[in-house]
Amino acid sequence: MANNKVHIFDTTLRDGEQVPGCKLNMPEKIEIALSLEQLGVDVIEAGFPISSPGDFKSVEEICKNVKRPIICALSRAIPKDIKVAAESLRYARRPRIHTGIGTSPQHIEFKLKSTPEKIIERAVEAVKYAKSFVEDVEFYAEDAGRTPNEYLAQVVEAAIKAGATVVNIPDTTGYCLPEEYGRKIRYLKENVKGIHKAIISAHCHNDLGMATANSIAAVQNGAQQIECTINGIGERAGNTSLEEVVMVMKQHSDLGFYTNVQSRMLTSLSQLVANRMGIVVQANKAIVGANAFAHSSGIHQDGVIKKRETYEIMDPADVGLDRSRIVLTARSGRAALAFRAKEVGFNLKKTELDVIYNEFLVVADRQKEINDQDLTHLLKRSFEKINLSLH
Ligand code: KIV
Ligand code: ZN
Numbered sequence: 001m002a003n004n005k006v007h008i009f010d011t012t013l014r015d016g017e018q019v020p021g022c023k024l025n026m027p028e029k030i031e032i033a034l035s036l037e038q039l040g041v042d043v044i045e046a047g048f049p050i051s052s053p054g055d056f057k058s059v060e061e062i063c064k065n066v067k068r069p070i071i072c073a074l075s076r077a078i079p080k081d082i083k084v085a086a087e088s089l090r091y092a093r094r095p096r097i098h099t100g101i102g103t104s105p106q107h108i109e110f111k112l113k114s115t116p117e118k119i120i121e122r123a124v125e126a127v128k129y130a131k132s133f134v135e136d137v138e139f140y141a142e143d144a145g146r147t148p149n150e151y152l153a154q155v156v157e158a159a160i161k162a163g164a165t166v167v168n169i170p171d172t173t174g175y176c177l178p179e180e181y182g183r184k185i186r187y188l189k190e191n192v193k194g195i196h197k198a199i200i201s202a203h204c205h206n207d208l209g210m211a212t213a214n215s216i217a218a219v220q221n222g223a224q225q226i227e228c229t230i231n232g233i234g235e236r237a238g239n240t241s242l243e244e245v246v247m248v249m250k251q252h253s254d255l256g257f258y259t260n261v262q263s264r265m266l267t268s269l270s271q272l273v274a275n276r277m278g279i280v281v282q283a284n285k286a287i288v289g290a291n292a293f294a295h296s297s298g299i300h301q302d303g304v305i306k307k308r309e310t311y312e313i314m315d316p317a318d319v320g321l322d323r324s325r326i327v328l329t330a331r332s333g334r335a336a337l338a339f340r341a342k343e344v345g346f347n348l349k350k351t352e353l354d355v356i357y358n359e360f361l362v363v364a365d366r367q368k369e370i371n372d373q374d375l376t377h378l379l380k381r382s383f384e385k386i387n388l389s390l391h
Helices: 026-039 053-065 079-088 105-111 116-131 149-161 178-191 211-220 242-251 263-277 298-306 334-343 350-366 372-390
Strands: 007-010 043-047 070-076 095-102 136-142 166-171 199-204 225-228
Touching (some): 026 053, 026 263, 043 053, 095 105, 095 116, 116 136, 116 149, 136 149, 149 178, 178 211, 298 334, 334 372, 350 372
Parallel strands (some): 007 225, 043 070, 136 166, 199 225
């Protein structure tokens, strides 16, 4: 039974918007935030307010317009950042400040030029300062994926003691394997004093194509929140894809997790974000790609026409599509041709199908796909020939 709720923290407007060339204007951000609210996400990370006046204003406007979800603003562990994040959230009904610092050896030595002890001090100060503005403070240990578990546990424990309500364990560089990331979450669950006072959050990047698998491993090991973006957009290879983790938990209800996301809105949200950001969704993208519910080989088409479940593990209606697509190509068989011919108004007899199928293959070998218009044209032409040969 799915009885463990997983909070969905959407960061399309913050980590997602870090994609080069994908700047959204304020009305577009508000439109996406309102759609995310309807989708049922629990948290919207609306921006990084210190980064620009435009981002500050967008967070402020999202706070005025969005009512139900928590609105979160990002900051570094720098007092000015935190203060500006707090100001941008002043109209939010449920504000959250997201603050944090790098904790991996690479970040401490090369980026921050600091020491492990000083990083813990800065983490504690940042959480305490954020706490002076809002009750709900999420702490992130940047590059937690490459941070040794013992040290990570010390940082997380100190952040919770300072008042963090959520502890985010980002695999910033997308380095971890699912088993390794799951073990990291379990380690924190079992070794951090006070861990029951905070929600553990998974934040994965997709550099090795494992963001979804890592996020699912995290919830299986004790995380209660997943940070993700629509279409998996984000820095480099992107973030965990919201639609993927939501549908994994829905399809595998035996895992025992559920979310509040209205999965029937996934396709429309994907298209909205793709349009506004000007990023085309790859055709074979799981759940929302143009081919995710399209069948083009004869064997698969025959199976799906007989019974959809032969080659589909999800009902297209569950993600907001009215049906799967039977695509006519040179790999299609007679069953697919008869099926599509019927859709455009031609009920073919077996003898007609045999003749027309050969004509169809000649055309299909010349072009990639036969659309409704091509098919109607081909059927009319073939029937004219059949009729002529009868006279
Ligand atoms: O990937 C990351 O580490 C982040 C943090 C700023 C939360 O996006
Ligand atoms: Zn990130």
